[in-house]
Structure formats: C-alpha cells, structure tokens
Amino acid sequence: MADENDLLKRAQAYDREALAELYDKYAPLIYAYLYRRVSDVQVAEDLTSDVFVRMLRAIRTEWFWHTSFRAWLYRIAHNLAVDHFRRSGSSKEVRLGEYLSDGLNDPEDVLERKLERERLHAAIARLTPEQQQVLSLRFGERLTAREVAEIMGKSVGAVEALQHRALVALRRILKD
Amino acid sequence: MSRSIEQVLEQCLDEVTRTGDIETALRRHPQYAEELGPLLEAAIALRQHYAEVPLPPRRLAAGRARMLVEAVHQDSQDVQTPIHRQSRRLVLAVQVIGVLLLIITTLAVASGGVVSAANESLPSDVLYPVKLSVEEVQLALAPTPGSQVDMALRFAAIRSAEVRSMAQSGLPVPDTTLERLEWYLQYALNRASTAQDQADTLLLLVAKQTDAEMWLLDQAEETTPPWTRFRIQQARQIYHQVYDAALEEIDR
Secondary structure, three states: OOOHHHHHHHHHOOOHHHHHHHHHHHHHHHHHHHHHHHOOHHHHHHHHHHHHHHHHHHOOOOOHHHOOHHHHHHHHHHHHHHHHHHHHOOOOOOOOOOOOOOOOOOHHHHHHHHHHHHHHHHHHHOOOHHHHHHHHHHHHOOOOHHHHHHHHOOOHHHHHHHHHHHHHHHHHHHHO | OOOOHHHHHHHHHHHHHHHOOHHHHHHOOHHHHHHHHHHHHHHHHHHHHHHOOOOOOOOOHHHHHHHHHHHHHHHHHHHOHHHHHHHHHHHHHHHHHHHHHHHHHHHHHHOOHHHHHHHOOOOOOOOHHHHHHHHHHHHHHOOOHHHHHHHHHHHHHHHHHHHHHHHHOOOOOOHHHHHHHHHHHHHHHHHHHOOHHHHHHHHHHHHHHHHHHHHHHHHHHHOOOOOOHHHHHHHHHHHHHHHHHHHHHHHO
C-alpha cells in the first residue's frame, strides 16, 4: 500500500487510483461514524458519499487536511451531520436495529438485547449534540482524547471534561 | 500534582479499553472508585453498542463511483486553468476597478455616510454587500504581505464578530459568512507562509490573532442559545485549524 502522504499528493492531482485507495480506506470509518450519529443506514451512506465529494472539491484549496487528513474527514462528516439534523429538524431520531443481526437464536435473548440497545440508544439521543459527538468519537471510532480534540477544535482538557460530563449525564439518564 | 477526576477517568478509560478489567483500574484510584465505577461500566456498554454498525445498503460502491466521476469532472475543468485563470484575473481586476469607482462615487455623493453605515451592517442587512465590496477593494490594494495578512485577519475578525452577534441573538448565520471567514484566514495563512524573511513574524501574528478570537468565541458560546451554538463552534473550529496550521508552519 502506498505511503499516505504520497497518496494525498496524488489525490490532489485527482489521480483516480489514489482517490479510490483513500476512499476504500476511510469511507467505512466515515460511514460508521455517520451511522452512529444519524441512526439510518441510507442517510449515513448518502452523507458518506457527500463527504468524499466535498473532500474532492476542497483538497486543492484548503489547508486543513495538512495537519491530519483523517481528522479533516471527520470534521466534514460532522458538519454534514449537523446540516442534516438542521434540515430534518431533529437530532433525536431513534431508529433501531432493523438491519442488525444478533446472531442469537433464543428469541428471549434477542428481545432482551434489543430492548437494552433501544434503552441505551434512547439515552444517547437525550444528550447534547456535542456530548453525543465526543462519545461517538471516543467509544465508537475509538480515537484518543488528543485525536478527538483535534477533530472538535478543542483542547485535550476540554475533551476530557466534556467526556466526563457526557458519561455522568448518560449514567443519570439510564438510572431514571 | 493532583489530577482532576476528568484526567483520572481518561487514564482509567485507556486502561479499561485495553484490558477490559474495571476492578484493577479502580484499585489504582480508590478515592474515585465509587464515582468512576459506573462511568467505566457505561463506557464499556457504549463500546459494545457502537460496535454494532450494519452494513451500508449499497456497500458504499455508489459513493465511490460518484467521487471518481466528480474527479474526472473537476480535472477537465482545471485543464483549462492557464487561460481560464488569466481571464478570471482580468474579470476580477475589472470588478475591482468597478467596485472602486462605485465606492468613490458613493463616497462623493453620500460623503461617506453609506459606507460608514454599511460598516455596522450584518449579513441580513441591505448595506452588507457594500461592506464586503469595500473590504475586497481594501484587500486588493494592500501593498505588502504584512498589510495583506493584517487586513485579512481584521476582516476575518469582523466575520467572527458577525457570527457571534447573530448566533447570540438566536438568528440564523448564513453559510457564506463562515465561508468568508475561512477564506480570509486561509488567505492570511497563505500570505504569511510565503512571505520569505517575514514568514515567521507573520505566522506568529496569525497564531496570536486566531488564539485571541478562539477565546472570544469560547466566551460567546456560553451565552448563545442551543439552536445557533453550532455556528459558534464551527467558527471556532475554523480558527483552531488555522492556529494549528500556523504553528506547524513555524515549526518547519
């Protein structure tokens, strides 16, 4: 696999192979992130496509991806998710599990897991968008606090504090 | 040095996500164990929850094809670049001269009243385009890299003040305001990094100004209604990225 800096240089020249390689590497990550934010496979896939078209239009003019291409993609994805919520008038959409396979045969286990998932999902939806974002990046994307800070444009300390508040709030909601 | 609970939580999260062992992590911080235990359990549950991502219906293939088609389209547009760019420069020069004449005429007729009033206008106001035109002319006439950087940063700060003012009032902030903010900052960064022997001084100026603006935006965020707060956050993010880029350029 080619070195990423080389790939990015070639992508700036609209080299199709380099672009395809970057897409194959990052599109699944961005899709997963967007799915965790919007809870809809169709919307998440459409927004993923928008992220890469926007990346393509900006890669020659913007400077920001020089610091971290991955962080830049997440920022574009975040902005598109925010725009989506603004257009649809809600950030609280909870549509659960219709495409998920539990891999369990016992109907009671399946039901129990589904209910647990719904409870957690509903609790997450009651957090602020910023709290949802930090939890999604930390525990969904499994990024470090430093990486999350870079994506959210905050200091590491601010991310740690936000993460703490988000977990406390989530715990409180789950207990109610 | 005493560590805050946020820092201890972060340390425990790192450990627990590696080992999956909550008990051992908590034994290192007995004074926080009662509070951190439930938070670590919630974090583990979140990881399991977030791990369940269904496959995309079209396996992302349509997006890949769309991006590659767009690349061909962009590429074919840029093939015309040399002539295209020159003609665009010509058009821009004519536009600048036109706007300049318009402003001079306006100044002569209205003794500066309109331009002065436009300076106070917001994106939703009738006189706002006059304000932008005056800025464009001023920037086009700035003679040195130093004055260009200084002016672009000043205009970016005006955009930032507009974002703060509108967002704090709960008014929608147009995308174009943030785009202009971003454009001015990129322009400042670009001019600073290519200013040869002045580059470090100008990049430092960019870093200082962006840092000061981030502080103002942080302050504004606290008094901004939730439905417009994301605009303040977006503006802050733009500043933060330019701040990082300026520091990185200085390090090189």
